[in-house]
Amino acid sequence: MPDAADGAEGTEASDEEFADASPGLAGLERTMHSVAVFSECSYEFVEAIMLHVRKILLHAGKVLVSEDTDAPKSMYAVLWGTLDVYRMGQKIGSLSNGQVLGEGLLVGIFDRWTTTVVARNSCMVCEVPQTALSEALLDHPEESEYFKSLADYFGLRAEEWAQHGSSEMRLALRRPAALRQVSEDFLAALEAGLVSHLYFAGDVIHTEGQEDPPLAFLFDGDVSVEAAGRAVRREEVPSMDMRFLMEGETTTGRGSTAITDSEAGAGSPTAKSRRSSASGRRLSQARRPSVDTGEFNSSLMAASNRARAEAMMAEATAGGPEPGFTAQSLPEAAVFGEEAFLGLIPSASVTVRVCKMSEVRLLYRSAFDQILERFPADREWLQRFQLDAKQAFPFHDFRDHPICQHVDLSKEFFDFLSRHVEQRMFFPGDHILPDNLNQFVPSSILSPTLNISCAAVNVGHVRLQTMHDQPLLPYGHLSSGDILGPGSILPGSWFWSGAEVQALQLCCLTVLHRGIIARALEEHPREREKVVPLLVLEHQQQSNPRSTVTQVKSYRQERVAKILRERSIFSNTSQEFLAEILNFGTVRVFMPGDRIIQQGAEGNSMFILSVGMAEVVKESLEEYAGILLRNLHFIGGLTYGSVFGELVMLGVQSKRTASIIASSTCCTWEVASVAEGSTLEL
Incomplete structure (x- = not known):
């Protein structure tokens, strides 16, 4: 990669050069009208933007933008050619025809470039400077209000982070288990090495099977986590409360149900409609029960189990550069890809798909390794996370799953399940919640026994905690306070019945989501004819034990x-x-x-x-x-x-x-x- 000081921004292409070297005006129009940041804008507005764009011709080796600089405040669309993207001197990706960079700087969400972009060959890009956006907004009040709402919302979010101190966003970087106890200086260096990225609805952050994915931090937005093309859980930051109403009711009317926390999205609201979500986050955090609230029946926990659990957590976090942080004590954020990032699995186990405009920070392995070399104490500490991959995430065929015990199912069916599990890691003290899709539907229409997801504990021990008189079906012999170790199966019914499972050590879990079972039934008709009647029968018995069983x-x-x-x-x-x-x-x-x-x-x-x-x-x-x-x-x-x-x-x-x-x-x-x-x- 050439030194940024030796490179040149490029030369502005004349109309003749533009017409001779590219698809011309039609290609520019197609590119500009497909830019995601303008998806809510009118055709006329995009045409007005095009009157102020600048076409730049780049020769091989020329630098378009340089990392850690605050100019230019522009967005670029690649019309033709290929550009390489670097961070800290290491190539992390490339851009080609129709791809865009710099949307966050154009609309004022980000204040600096976090990558260096260099032309690999002769390229032509279209530059949209902030001045072009400002001039076009003067004559388009609807778009002006839309972009103002974006600025207002992200401004409020920035103020919220600032209210808790300059280190609040850095503290959120501790959400991956491997970073919970690293030194503050190492964490600050990682923060400086992050790549800022603005994603839009439909964009993909990680793809199932992707090798060497970056560690992704969701600081604002809404994503769907998918396996085999099926949504298996959802993450939203800041989280939003949900209210369930029957037809005709209002939020102040009689009969409306209680507010519950939600991890699910509802379409793609505009930025203006999301501006008050910051206060909702603080309130929802205050409502969340913690392990020691007294709501759980601690009287059922034997004193020996309690002492054993405390000793396990103390031992698991001893000797770290910093005290251990539980996920519940950290600022709200979501992290994806840690298991593949650490090399414990060969590729990402899930796809992370964006549901609405989302602010994400990416940590690439090349930058991580480069920074780690400067912190030998942290490098030594992180060796504890270099687990044996076959022990951390072994092969599971799930033949002992309850729905598989009463019918004869094919090897191909079990192979499908095994290929599409989610691998997850939890730090001591974290609450384990493998399946959260039930949090955005009324509990009245869901019976806990209908959740056929399950999680296998591969490494570490976990502790169960239940509400009063709540049975731990289908394992009735277990009670609140019991400790389970490697080889244990955590049924999805526990999490829908109000039970909590807490990691006592570094825990590695293999999660089989119910959505993957559904996908396997779609792919295997013979198994579908056997399993679906059992699931329907279970639902009928739960909803009305006296009802006549419907023949499927x-x-x-x-x-x-x-x-x-x-x-x-x-x-x-x-x-x-x-x-x-x-x-x-x-x-x-x-x-x-x-x-x-x-x-x-x-x-x-x-x-x-x-x-x-x-x-x-x-x-x-x-x-x-x-x-x-x-x-x-x-x-x-x-x-x-x-x-x-x-x-x-x-x-x-x-x-x-x-x-x-x-x-x-x-x-x-x-x-x-x-x-x-x-x-x-x-």
């Missing part, structure tokens, strides 16, 4: 066609039209609490419910008593034969107007986008 029939296309003819807008369509729908259909399986459809999401498919029940909800954001709340308004229920999402599939609507949440195990027939020339094209 096998999937046949003629059954789906019959539903369409009898219960939807397709009732009078031709046989040929119905045949086309069946040809484009796929069986989908959803577990209780899963969102079959997300309000506000784009889509091109419809669903036919053939097994189970689901709830229709409308979601909205509302400021109440100084706190930003996410409201779920329950509109009604769906049962066998319901058809939903057809207006989006037919192009009548562009986005989903409501969310559909499974309240039991559901099987649907999803009809996705159609092929060109199909009879379904309207």
